[in-house]
Amino acid sequence: MSDSIVIKNATIINRTSQLVADVKIENGFVAEVGKNLKGDTLLDASGCIVSSGFVDLHAHLREPGKEEAETIETGSRAGALGGYTALVAMPNTDPPQDSVAVIDFVREQGKRAGLVDVVPSGCITLGRHGESLAPMAELAQAGVTLFTDDGNGVQDAALMRRALEYAKGLGVTLAQHCEVAELTKGAVMNECRCCTDLGLPGWPAIAEELMVFRDIELVRITGASMHFLHLSTKRSVELVRAGKRDGLPITAEVTPHHLSLTEELLSSYNPVFKVNPPLRSTSDIQALKAGLLDGTIDAIATDHAPHPRRDKEMSLDMAPPGMLGLETALGVVLAEGACEIRDIVALMSWNPAKIARIDKAHGCDVAVGNKANLCVFDPELTWSIDINRLASKSVNTPYLGRTLRGRVRHTIFNGLPTVIDGQAQR
Amino acid sequence: MKHLRSIDELGLDGLNKLLQLTDHMAEINQRPVPKVPALRGRTVASLFFEDSTRTRLSFETAAKRLSADTMTFNVSTSSVNKGESLRDTVATITDMGVDAFVVRHKSVGIPWQISAWTTASIINAGDGAHQHPTQALVDCYTIREATHAQNFAGMKVTIVGDIKHSRVARSNIQAFSMLGAKVTLVAPPTLLPPDISHWPVDVSHDLDEVLAESDVLYMLRLQSERMAQGHVPTLREYSEQYGLTQKRVMGLRSNAIVMHPGPMNRGVEMQIDPSDVKNSLIHRQVANGVSVRMAVLFELLGSGSNLGGQA
Missing domain, CATH: 3.20.20.140 (Metal-dependent hydrolases)
Known part of the structure; x- marks a missing residue:
């Protein structure tokens, strides 16, 4: 059995519901949604949204x-x-x-x-x-x-x-x-x-x-x-x-x-x-x-x-x-x-x-049994671009010097974190 | 003043200042030895990516009369043909030590892009259909010289021809208006930009209608490729409608002046030999080109040293 990840205290936005809870991810899927969940890796998401x-x-x-x-x-x-x-x-x-x-x-x-x-x-x-x-x-x-x-x-x-x-x-x-x-x-x-x-x-x-x-x-x-x-x-x-x-x-x-x-x-x-x-x-x-x-x-x-x-x-x-x-x-x-x-x-x-007809694995509600392709973002955080830290190989962004609002904190792809606290994991 | 890239950037004060300075330069050009040491030790590089006779030669002459050294960049024999980028070309010439680039390029905005890559001053000698500020200075100076008017308040200037693709028109509309002239554009709608409602101009599609009202008739060159692009059906038709004919010259006011930035398309916009036009200032435009460009170079590169003395 693989390690589990728990996203703590996020506001889950689904099609017909919205609640603050923890989301537990195991084996690539959402395993549990609830309060006070425990797991091997904990990702704080206070004040953040978790969505597909x-x-x-x-x-x-x-x-x-x-x-x-x-x-x-x-x-x-x-x-x-x-x-x-x-x-x-x-x-x-x-x-x-x-x-x-x-x-x-x-x-x-x-x-x-x-x-x-x-x-x-x-x-x-x-x-x-x-x-x-x-x-x-x-x-x-x-x-x-x-x-x-x-x-x-x-x-x-x-x-x-x-x-x-x-x-x-x-x-x-x-x-x-x-x-x-x-x-x-x-x-x-x-x-x-x-x-x-x-x-x-x-x-x-x-x-x-x-x-x-x-x-x-x-x-x-x-x-x-x-x-x-x-x-x-x-x-x-x-x-x-x-x-x-x-x-x-x-x-x-x-x-x-x-x-x-x-x-x-x-x-x-x-x-x-x-x-x-x-x-x-x-x-x-x-x-x-x-x-x-x-x-x-x-x-x-x-x-x-x-x-x-x-x-x-x-x-x-x-x-x-x-x-x-x-x-x-x-x-x-x-x-x-x-x-x-x-x-x-x-x-x-x-x-x-x-x-794109990929809605079996993407864009699904954050719910037990669904594929864990998730985004956790802070909708209030303001930030600006550091052109030296772009992951893209090119730098042709038109937003240099602009204040942006809302930033991705964690990204989970196929049950594994690709981004934690705004840092790419691989 | 660091750069001269557009009439807009120059502003009315800058325009007047340069026109006044041109008077001094014109005086120098009257001397038996028309040369002063004002820019000795300064280097001016001409960077012409497009053909030019008047602008390029008058800049080079102007630089020499002020004792600046000149460097001429010839695109056809340069490393641009080996694929060297514009940025690298500018950086290379900057490394050799230049104080100003005189730039002509078919692309809009190049003078501004280059300014970010060099510490030298930039003089726009024409960027695409955008701006040609020294031509506008030449034209303002020439009108002033002919009319002895310090400003153009109440003067009616009619610009005829391919406004859409003309950098001369864009610079002149700004400059003439700044000095108080009332500008009327005359062209078929296909040779006007799609929306000019914000320009301080009147528009007419009938040259004969505005001819008798004009103090200045400014003819623009019509490039023959405009026919292939469908802007006008034939050059003959254009010439009939918008060309300067003997008959139209007769319809001008007796003191109205005729101008053209060159090069002329004889038989198209000029159906008449300009020497047959009584008040043609076309030769004055060329002659004043040197004085105006001396003023520009001196303003950008001079250290305020006096213009007297002999080189």
Whole structure:
């Protein structure tokens, strides 16, 4: 029999209950919930929340291909520190995740690191080129449930329709990065007054909204289920809200940075603020927050996108888009104060686990017999980033110098602590 | 003043100060030996990642007339072609000991990024479609010289052409407005930024409508690739609508002045030879370029020493 761990005096947040108790973990499962529990390792959690571990629907782990920026191991560690127990790995690797061999490799590297469940997503189209379908059935047999060409939207409407039809037969979900490419050529930031002043080509909201609209209508005629990645505009939220009202099988996510940062930051000329879709306006942020509250948006996903320093030292137009997110997501979202803690657990754990179809092991209530994938966090603790102590291999965080609120204290993955008192254990 | 990167950063006081200093420099340039020792021992590096005739040569001439040493960085023969990053390039040149970088780059914001990597002063000689502050200084000085106006209150300046992609327009709109001019932009909507409601300008799509009202007609260059990008259907059509023709010159006020930052696209925005335009200041713009850039270099690098004496 393995050693037992007891989380002491935490406020347990479950779907229909909330109580202060101890949680005993044994053999990878929650063994007991109650008062004054004893065990081999005691983890203090006074004043903290214990919930199911977070699930990120959108992490770029960069392996294989760009290990200079991140590896599956370093990304997993960053995830564990952020309270995550599962990460959906985006497929824009090199080679891309469009073959069983690459999918298996990513999953195996995840197991080798052993810090979170690494859940590889598959490409919709071969090479993410938007020309022909990836072998979705083979990939589905290899366990892929979420398909996306993230970084690229599938531009060809007929091909997207085929992909949705094909996906329906396989019972898998397609996730779209909504961007009509003709409207965003050379785009660096949101099309706005600030972009006018800077003389930069703009990334207009309509480029996202047109594809959101198109895909909602394609879902309507195909009946396939569809997830919208990193929504960033007010109209996108309205379109998804209307689609859900019609009962369509659609879900949507928003990133912490689109909830907290605005377009004006680009006037610092610092490419750390360049991201795709771009940072938008305050009114977009308000609409996204409203979407979180009324259930239009199902999940908060990081779009964790590490880039090596030298890439982010290029000019605004040449630097690649993307920013770190895994280690700061909770602290950013709580600092924004957009929703209740219970909502945050739903948005960061329960709902994404369901969308990724890993809800047997993740996003489960903290209850006897359930897999012990747990996150313990202090919702009040304020902190700021120490760039020298990031677990990620890259440092392109936009939150330097900002005060974040809420920090992960312990993370339990498969019954074992990956993080204790904010320190990674492996 | 440490850097000159945008008109915004310079502000009205800085602008006036540099224009006054330019008068001194213009006087030096009138001398039989137009050279002073003011910046002896100082080194100015030109870092031009984009082609330039006027700006680059006038900066180099300005530096030499102030007795500064110059270093010219030629992108096509540099280690940039071996993949050296901009940061490493700047660090390398800084290590050799330079006091100022004169930077032109196709990318917006490069002068600000570079300032974080070097202790030298940065002079923006054009960053993408963003800013070209010394051109704005040249243009303000040239208008002042021609009109003898200390400020531009009540003056109507019309800027015609590709505002959207123009760093000259962005710097000039700020500078002319700061000095009190009323600026009108004339362009097809495709050559205007999508939202300029916050700019202190009027907008027209009809050049003939505003021609007779203008004290200054400022023509911008239209690059031929704008046609391929669908901003205008054909250069001929653009030229018809927005080019300076003989007929339009006739429609100008008798004392209205015509300007162009160069290089001109003859037959496109300039359908007429500028020498046929009575009040064209295009040659004055070039001539004043040296004096203005001397003023900028002296302001950033000078130690307040006097400008007199011979080198």
